[in-house]
Amino acid sequence: xxxxxxxxxxxxxxxxxxxxxxxxxxxxxxxxxxxxxxxxxxxxxxxxxxxxxxxxxxxxxxxxxxxxxxxxxxxxxxxxxxxxxxxxxxxxxxxxxxxxxxxxxxxxxxxxxxxxxxxxxxxxxxxxxxxxxxxxxxxxxxxxxxxxxxxxxxxxxxxxxxxxxxxxxxxxxxxxxxxxxxxxxxxxxxxxxxxxxxxxxxxxxxxxxxxxxxxxxxxxxxxxxxxxxxxxxxxxxxxxxxxxxxxxxxxxxxxxxxx
Amino acid sequence: xxxxxxxxxxxxxxxxxxxxxxxxxxxxxxxxxxxxxxxxxxxxxxxxxxxxxxxxxxxxxxxxxxxxxxxxxxxxxxxxxxxxxxxxxxxxxxxxxxxxxxxxxxxxxxxxxxxxxxxxxxxxxxxxxxxxxxxxxxxxxxxxxxxxxxxxxxxxxxxxxxxxxxxxxxxxxxxxxxxxxxxxxxxxxxxxxxxxxxxxxxxxxxxxxxxxxxxxxxxxxxxxxxxxxxxxxxxxxxxxxxxxxxxxxxxxxxxxxxxxxxxxxxxxxxxxxxxxxxxxxxxxxxxxxxxxxxxxxxxxxxxxxxxxxxxxxxxxxxxxxxxxxxxxxxxxxxxxxxxxxxxxxxxxxxxxxxxxxxxxxxxxxxxxxxxxxxxxxxxxxxxxxxxxx
Numbered sequence: 069x070x071x072x073x074x075x076x077x078x079x080x081x082x083x084x085x086x087x088x089x090x091x092x093x094x095x096x097x098x099x100x101x102x103x104x105x106x107x108x109x110x111x112x113x114x115x116x117x118x119x120x121x122x123x124x125x126x127x128x129x130x131x132x133x134x135x136x137x138x139x140x141x142x143x144x145x146x147x148x149x150x151x152x153x154x155x156x157x158x159x160x161x162x163x164x165x166x167x168x169x170x171x172x173x174x175x176x177x178x179x180x181x182x183x184x185x186x187x188x189x190x191x192x193x194x195x196x197x198x199x200x201x202x203x204x205x206x207x208x209x210x211x212x213x214x215x216x217x218x219x220x221x222x223x224x225x226x227x228x229x230x231x232x233x234x235x236x237x238x239x240x241x242x243x244x245x246x247x248x249x250x251x252x253x254x255x256x257x258x259x260x261x262x263x264x265x266x267x268x269x270x271x272x273x274x275x276x277x278x279x280x281x282x283x284x285x286x287x288x289x290x291x292x293x294x295x296x297x298x299x300x301x302x303x304x305x306x307x308x309x310x311x312x313x314x315x316x317x318x319x320x321x322x323x324x325x326x327x
Numbered sequence: 328x329x330x331x332x333x334x335x336x337x338x339x340x341x342x343x344x345x346x347x348x349x350x351x352x353x354x355x356x357x358x359x360x361x362x363x364x365x366x367x368x369x370x371x372x373x374x375x376x377x378x379x380x381x382x383x384x385x386x387x388x389x390x391x392x393x394x395x396x397x398x399x400x401x402x403x404x405x406x407x408x409x410x411x412x413x414x415x416x417x418x419x420x421x422x423x424x425x426x427x428x429x430x431x432x433x434x435x436x437x438x439x440x441x442x443x444x445x446x447x448x449x450x451x452x453x454x455x456x457x458x459x460x461x462x463x464x465x466x467x468x469x470x471x472x473x474x475x476x477x478x479x480x481x482x483x484x485x486x487x488x489x490x491x492x493x494x495x496x497x498x499x500x501x502x503x504x505x506x507x508x509x510x511x512x513x514x515x516x517x518x519x520x521x522x523x524x525x526x527x528x529x530x531x532x533x534x535x536x537x538x539x540x541x542x543x544x545x546x547x548x549x550x551x552x553x554x555x556x557x558x559x560x561x562x563x564x565x566x567x568x569x570x571x572x573x574x575x576x577x578x579x580x581x582x583x584x585x586x587x588x589x590x591x592x593x594x595x596x597x598x599x600x601x602x603x604x605x606x607x608x609x610x611x612x613x614x615x616x617x618x619x620x621x622x623x624x625x626x627x628x629x630x631x632x633x634x635x636x637x638x639x640x641x642x643x644x645x646x647x648x649x650x651x652x653x654x655x656x657x658x659x660x661x662x663x664x665x666x667x668x669x670x671x672x673x674x675x676x677x678x679x680x681x682x683x684x685x686x687x688x689x690x691x692x693x694x695x696x697x698x699x700x701x702x703x704x705x706x707x708x709x710x711x712x713x714x715x716x
Binding site for chain 2: 079081082084096104105131132155158159161162163166167189190191192193194195197198199201202203207208209210211213224226227228229230231232233234235236237238239242247248249285286287289290291292293294295296297298299302303304305306307308309312313315316317318319320322323324326327
């Protein structure tokens with residue numbers, strides 16, 4: 069079973085703070101991490117390989133420093149790392165990003181499963197996974213919380229929905245985006261860390277991937293950001309004090325008007 | 328032309344601009360070409376050059392709403408989008424249209440007319456009874472290619488986010504995810520799509536200047552439902568497609584409903600959530616009882632889910648669901664940033680926690696410093712009295 073896991077390096081959004089004077093993001097001292105949802109995709113890929121043999125290739129599109137994310141994924145058990153990096157990719161929206169990653173998956177070739185996290189924690193779009201599968205013209209299942217069975221012909225998975233889950237059979241090759249419930253990512257082993265240091269990260273440019281330059285970067289992106297602003301921070305309101313009965317009276321009165 | 332005013336440095340969300348010798352310098356390794364600085368610069372000193380291409384927009388008109396149905400019931404998010412879609416259609420002076428895919432759903436078209444749809448595009452087929460990626464994305468792409476809407480909206484639900492992301496690639500257009508604000512730039516006739524990013528720390532307004540339709544998925548419960556006008560009528564356009572459009576590679580074997588309550592989190596107007604302070608799985612009983620009394624759904628913090636007190640499908644927060652109900656009651660939840668990311672856009676937040684320093688109080692509309700095991704049952708009792716239950 070050959071598995072490709074697509075990951076993104078993101079700023080740790082839980083560390084992002086707003087400068088109250090300028091009302092802008094403070095990015096200094098914010099560490100870069102692997103998108104939390106991608107950790108589940110990495111873990112699932114490694115588990116599939118442990119059970120079925122084969123190879124896990126982890127791929128990321130990003131600036132040169134995204135190499136760190138790939139090494140971390142290798143320390144968790146991925147076999148190979150591919151960094152897709154090129155100035156020509158700058159400004160790519162989800163359309164262009166999923167095109168580039170689909171070209172990378174094609175270049176890696178000979179895959180059975182592509183795994184992605186359900187969304188990235190910085191952009192929160194959940195659009196790149198489905199975008200990759202559509203560019204590759206392979207079936208997709210999003211929000212997968214369990215792979216029940218899988219072989220080189222088909223897979224049976226559970227897809228999380230608002231009300232519960234669906235059981236879906238899909239032919240292989242296919243692309244799955246996964247949610248937190250699917251597994252508990254392991255910590256890197258010492259051996260894994262050693263291997264991650266030594267493993268060579270392959271670098272691929274737009275040209276290496278035979279990208280159509282009209283489909284990448286700013287020019288290949290249908291969407292444009294026209295404004296970025298910080299929302300007014302939410303402030304704490306009233307702390308209710310007194311006897312429980314008084315508090316409850318006040319609360320029910322206030323909430324009732326919202327029903 | 329740079330005057331060294333530093334405005335661009337402040338607006339750059341990627342900290343890619345710094346001042347050197349009183350001039351702004353862009354670090355291209357950090358720059359993401361987002362264009363925020365171009366907008367901010369008062370001296371036209373920053374330029375973002377893109378290819379000039381010719382696009383034909385004239386043939387694209389009308390605002391479409393993809394109306395999601397489950398078990399042949401149109402989901403409320405569709406009614407919210409019809410409400411919002413009407414505002415956009417009025418500004419553009421065009422029609423508001425609904426797209427309805429399913430089996431035996433023709434009767435629902437009436438409800439869509441009553442909520443403002445001028446045209447309902449209906450595709451009724453056994454292949455569309457349940458949502459499946461392949462037939463839904465192929466049918467929707469066919470409809471768009473034939474009737475050419477200017478704007479397409481869908482709920483940012485598990486269906487909407489899987490479906491529209493596929494359609495956007497198929498028909499080569501832009502898509503903005505999980506919008507919380509929509510408007511029209513009247514001068515340029517463009518859809519302004521505003522959405523949170525970086526865990527809600529910043530808001531971005533996004534446009535699709537050259538491609539059509541302009542597509543957005545929209546967060547639940549943000550837009551107001553369309554008002555029902557019983558006498559309103561519209562035009563039903565029914566389309567049939569061949570098997571190659573309706574075929575699917577994946578196969579839906581079964582649907583399992585496991586949310587214990589009837590209300591799902593994303594749809595809920597009221598959510599009562601429990602955290603570490605609840606202490607044990609059986610204690611979620613008092614959370615459930617309050618939720619049941621006031622017609623709410625039950626949520627949970629990550630620590631309650633990780634402790635196996637309640638299934639993951641109830642988790643609110645960064646690795647769970649993002650919700651924005653009218654009322655969010657947080658019981659025994661300290662309010663870690665990961666949790667706040669998922670619920671801080673709720674209209675009214677009530678926090679009940681023993682620790683007066685808990686961060687949840689910083690976002691709460693009403694805070695109660697106290698024992699949830701006393702406060703929550705007392706609230707339930709009072710609500711039962713008021714509501715006559």
